[in-house]
Amino acid sequence: MSHLLEVKDVYKSYWRKKALQGVSFSIDRGKIIGLLGSNGSGKTTLMKLLAGLARPNSGTISIAGASVGPATKQVVSYMPDAPLTESWMRVKDAFAFHRDFYPDFDDGKAKDMMQFMRLNAQDRVTSLSKGMQERLQLTLALSRNASLYLLDEPIGGVDPVARGNILDAIVEYYNPESSILLATHLLTDIERIFDEVIMLKQGSLLLHEEVEEVRMKRGKSIDELFKEVYAEC
Amino acid sequence: MLKLLKYNWRMNSLTSYIVIAASVIVYGLLLACKYQWGWSDEIVFMFGLLVAVVTGLLFLIIACVTFNHQLKSYHRRLLPIKTEVEIASMLLLAAIYSLIPLLLKLVFLYLADVTFNYSMFDSLLEQLLRVDVLAVLVGYMLLDSLAIFMLIMLAMSATYAFKGKYRAWIGVLLFIVLSIVWEYVSNWLFGVNRQGAPPFVGIEITEGEMSRIDWITIRWNGEWLKMLLVSLTKLALLFAATTYIMKKHVEP
Numbered sequence: 001m002s003h004l005l006e007v008k009d010v011y012k013s014y015w016r017k018k019a020l021q022g023v024s025f026s027i028d029r030g031k032i033i034g035l036l037g038s039n040g041s042g043k044t045t046l047m048k049l050l051a052g053l054a055r056p057n058s059g060t061i062s063i064a065g066a067s068v069g070p071a072t073k074q075v076v077s078y079m080p081d082a083p084l085t086e087s088w089m090r091v092k093d094a095f096a097f098h099r100d101f102y103p104d105f106d107d108g109k110a111k112d113m114m115q116f117m118r119l120n121a122q123d124r125v126t127s128l129s130k131g132m133q134e135r136l137q138l139t140l141a142l143s144r145n146a147s148l149y150l151l152d153e154p155i156g157g158v159d160p161v162a163r164g165n166i167l168d169a170i171v172e173y174y175n176p177e178s179s180i181l182l183a184t185h186l187l188t189d190i191e192r193i194f195d196e197v198i199m200l201k202q203g204s205l206l207l208h209e210e211v212e213e214v215r216m217k218r219g220k221s222i223d224e225l226f227k228e229v230y231a232e233c
Numbered sequence: 234m235l236k237l238l239k240y241n242w243r244m245n246s247l248t249s250y251i252v253i254a255a256s257v258i259v260y261g262l263l264l265a266c267k268y269q270w271g272w273s274d275e276i277v278f279m280f281g282l283l284v285a286v287v288t289g290l291l292f293l294i295i296a297c298v299t300f301n302h303q304l305k306s307y308h309r310r311l312l313p314i315k316t317e318v319e320i321a322s323m324l325l326l327a328a329i330y331s332l333i334p335l336l337l338k339l340v341f342l343y344l345a346d347v348t349f350n351y352s353m354f355d356s357l358l359e360q361l362l363r364v365d366v367l368a369v370l371v372g373y374m375l376l377d378s379l380a381i382f383m384l385i386m387l388a389m390s391a392t393y394a395f396k397g398k399y400r401a402w403i404g405v406l407l408f409i410v411l412s413i414v415w416e417y418v419s420n421w422l423f424g425v426n427r428q429g430a431p432p433f434v435g436i437e438i439t440e441g442e443m444s445r446i447d448w449i450t451i452r453w454n455g456e457w458l459k460m461l462l463v464s465l466t467k468l469a470l471l472f473a474a475t476t477y478i479m480k481k482h483v484e485p
Binding site: 014048052054055071074078080082083084086100101 | 236239240243244246247302306307308310311312313314315396397481484485
């Protein structure tokens with residue numbers, strides 16, 4: 001059976017800085033995968049490559065059997081660490097924008113999530129607090145019926161209560177036929193939702209295992225393993 | 234393409250309406266100057282021309298800012314649309330932005346009803362405002378504006394293809410070098426003293442024998458088809474180069 005996502009021997013450099021070095025892994029459908037690493041480990045670079053915002057120097061990436069391009073952008077929903085909205089927009093305009101350009105945008109899901117996240121359609125995006133903007137970003141990303149969701153630090157910079165709400169939303173509105181790749185270094189709250197973890201360190205793949213295997217083999221939680229692996233970073 | 238155009242227009246709508254409103258107010262003041270305070274037609278015409286140029290420049294800046302946004306915004310680069318469609322949408326926006334100041338200027342000219350003391354200019358203006366000549370001039374102006382904007386887009390794309398603090402200079406240099414190269418190519422193809430500017434029509438001045446009044450007539454330039462094809466080829470080459478750079482090298 002073919003994998004949903006296949007990354008083979010990917011290298012990416014920015015001038016002399018090596019961001020990714022020989023990264024290879026594959027992901028099947030219906031998984032929530034944690035992409036873990038300290039700052040500068042290559043998580044965001046990898047996400048950008050998968051989303052089609054950057055191109056690898058070498059190696060191949062295929063999503064649902066296709067190379068990264070306009071075709072994969074139709075089935076990949078990316079929540080970056082930059083805004084998905086424009087300063088002139090209201091919340092309703094942001095939804096309209098995504099509805100217009102993404103055929104898999106689900107209006108019903110979007111309305112449900114908007115209520116769940118307590119977003120007001122008439123609010124200007126520039127008037128939203130950071131936490132509310134994160135909620136809007138997540139709503140826009142999860143309102144699509146994509147095959148692969150890429151969430152880059154969805155709970156960074158948000159208060160603990162809001163973090164809980166956001167994680168609940170991810171689990172509530174996640175399509176079991178799809179996969180989620182969630183980059184984070186805040187593990188305490190989020191570990192519970194992961195099926196697998198991928199650990200990056202200085203651009204190289206350290207580990208790709210199921211969470212239960214890690215717990216049984218190493219006798220540690222993911223949080224404890226993370227602290228051990230990245231202690232000197 | 235039209236959806237992208239819609240959002241590009243909406244993104245700039247406030248600024249665009251302010252520019253249009255300001256132009257209309259200034260044109261209105263110029264008309265008041267003519268009809269209420271007796272300003273001469275020549276001065277009213279020149280100021281009207283200045284307003285049109287400034288409005289055109291402002292819209293060019295708005296178009297460039299829009300393309301800059303298209304190049305570096307994550308949510309725009311994530312859209313599942315082909316690069317060719319992105320560029321075509323930008324060109325359509327630039328075409329609309331080129332036509333707005335022209336339309337305002339034409340309405341102003343109609344309302345101002347300028348008459349020059351020097352009959353040569355009267356004759357020229359009357360002939361330039363003929364429907365067939367006007368259509369060709371508008372078409373030429375549009376083609377020229379799009380070529381300039383396409384060159385700017387190429388330079389901007391080249392800027393974003395590089396990293397580092399001096400990358401803007403790469404775009405500036407590219408713009409200058411390509412402009413010079415194109416001028417050489419045009420001179421080689423059509424000669425340094427090529428007839429007519431704009432190239433599709435020529436302006437011929439003949440002296441009258443009896444009254445010593447100069448007359449201006451408009452005539453079709455014999456090489457108009459060659460010139461049109463060359464202009465379209467230039468646009469196509471710039472389009473292809475920009476597409477290539479955006480696809481292969483631009484990363485927000």
